[in-house]
Amino acid sequence: MHDLNFRDQTFDTLIVGAGSVGMAAGYYLSKAGNKVLLLDADDPPHANGSHHGGTRLIRHAYGEGAAYVPLALRAQQLWLDLEQEAGAKIFERTGIVNIGPQGASFMQEVQRSASEYKLPVEFLDGAEASRRWPAWRLSKEQLVSFEPDAGVLYCEEAVRSYRHLASTLGATLRTNTVITGIEVHGEGSVSVVTNKGERFRGQDLIVCAGKWSPALLQSFGTRIPVTRVRKTFAWFDVAPNLFEPGSFPGFAVASDRGQFYGFPSLDGAGLKVGRHDGGQPVAADASLVPFGQEPTDLSDLEDFLREYLPASGKLRMGKTCEYDVTPDEHFIIDQLPVCPHVYLATGFSGHGFKFASAIGEALAERITQGASRLDISAFSLGRFGGQA
Template sequence: MSPNLKKYDVIVVGAGSMGISAGYELARRGAETLLIDAFDPPHGEGSHHGEPRLIRHAYSGGSAYISLAIRADEKWLQLEEATGLKLLERAGVLNIADTDVYDFRERQNDAESQGVTVEWLTGEQIRKRWPNVKVSDNFQGMYEPYAGYLYSEKAVAAYKQEALRAGAQFIANTFVTGLRTEKDGSVTVHTKGGSYQAERVILSAGAWFKMLQPFLFLPIRSVRKVVGWFETVDSTFDSNVFPGFTIGTKNGGFYGFPSIDGAGVKIGRHDGGVPWEPGKTLAPFGAYPEDEEDLRQALESYLPGATGKLLRGAVCKYELTPDEDFIIDHHPLYKNVVIAGGFSGHGFKFASAIGEVLADLALNGRTSWDISPFRLSRFAS
């Protein structure tokens, strides 16, 4: 290591939802930790703004996801206890899907095998229980009563507060311009404001991973996504009576939330979107006709009581891997560099647990959690 550079045990590049959680875990364990972010989280340049975010435990993708979701739930509650903040609302989540598109039975079986409570519902049962949901008999539902949603921006702010309280250092509004490995195995992180060294590095740059090339190339594409909040006809969509939801249809997949404090029903589309390149201007909501049209059409088809005027629109970024599963692994060349990326629009709920996993990998080189589905080597071909 150069004697002129400030040295740390671990540097975290990208202090959004995953990075800030990891920073807290590292500092709490006594590691001298530096967090560097291109902005100042919570902010609107990544994937965590425009709260809330769904948290579900009956997850597609097998046991690794379900175990991680259960652990994440525990960790969110621990953060609530540490800060005194309300971060998780157990409003329930209603998952509905056209049976020609998706069947929940396998997911239900996987979830129940790990003790997750779920209810399987027919289209008729959905309509009876939630009269404001319009589905045909060809639809089925899976309701998770102990699921709900997280206040994402508040959660990121809480982790930042606790990371700093635990001794982590933070550099905001600073882009990383390059990384270099040294002869002794340490890593130098260069920024416009200076350079820093660490024995270990965690890279969690979200939709901005391309900015870290050529040090690391990942099969991640960044996509512009939109969400909207719509006025409702009555109080049946209020958060005290209506759950979070997902809708799988032949015309796309959607997700959303009840009206929280009169904000309107929030809805977004999981598939589709417009490609975006880091550093390029992100078009505002309404720049494309489909920004509102896609969301409104879904509401008209399935939640017709929530098709009032658009109260608010927002844009964010997805970081998509080819299979939409995460990447959590070591750098293929440098085992003291840990990668966390490709959270593909469904990762926030796991952030509390992923921070723990990343700290394990950085400090111990391994973790007790099953991250085999998230290995970078699956894209080797």
């Protein structure tokens, strides 16, 4: 991306946090002719945020709420567009199964989403699903949905592609740059100050800095109800021909053991599995304890696999990651009431990456057009009451 010199310090939009949402917003703003500066404390894509780990699922019939479906469908289209524009592999159509007890709220929302938006989703009982995908050991009482058009996103490649395309459109990126202050100049502009003693001014500011967002916005008198949570995921050996794409879709499971997700063995990497709920709250500036040093890191995953996917094998490798979680586990995407030209996108609670393309586009549209094509009012900060 472009380098800065002393005289080139003013931009249309400043973006603090150039991860998944930030990099997507930077691209769509640049595409609209906006002069953009992205600032990140690391060098994206990197392992110190919520976008690392190689892969993410993208589902359309959404068990977390039908309100997400338009966002998911728009995001899917934008990921496919990104593939074409960047000439990179972003999406793998593996299909996805959602699994849960009959009557579970998660599965009811999947059914509602599929019905309301006429999505191509097939519903089976657990016995039928086990016959179709022999790796699974499920009971007839379980409900399984299969969405053939869903699949896997290569998240780090997506961030890298947005970075490259934004650069070609003139966006500027400052890596390894920490923001030490935000200053508002009336209603017309805002500045950020860096740990290198630099000051950059813009007409608008987007803060999508994950775990650092609450601290960055403290000076506005706005409390952002987001908790950083340590999470883990791991890869396991697989039996031949049972876990490859084509014979084993990605999955999301609601069970009495917790909520789990996983991926087929992509390029021989093994079965990737994680637990979505649970985890350990940690301070924003704390180091994450390595995988295996918490008692449940491995046992949660092995217990789940033993019950549901008994043909899986031994642990290959485990990693830590982090979620930035809101009290209701839904996102925060909003303008600050006290300063409407400061935008906030945070609290993605471990299920936000799949939507990053559409959220980035929505933020860009709000800034350049005054409104976004998608209704994102459900993600307002004000729903928490007294936070703004």
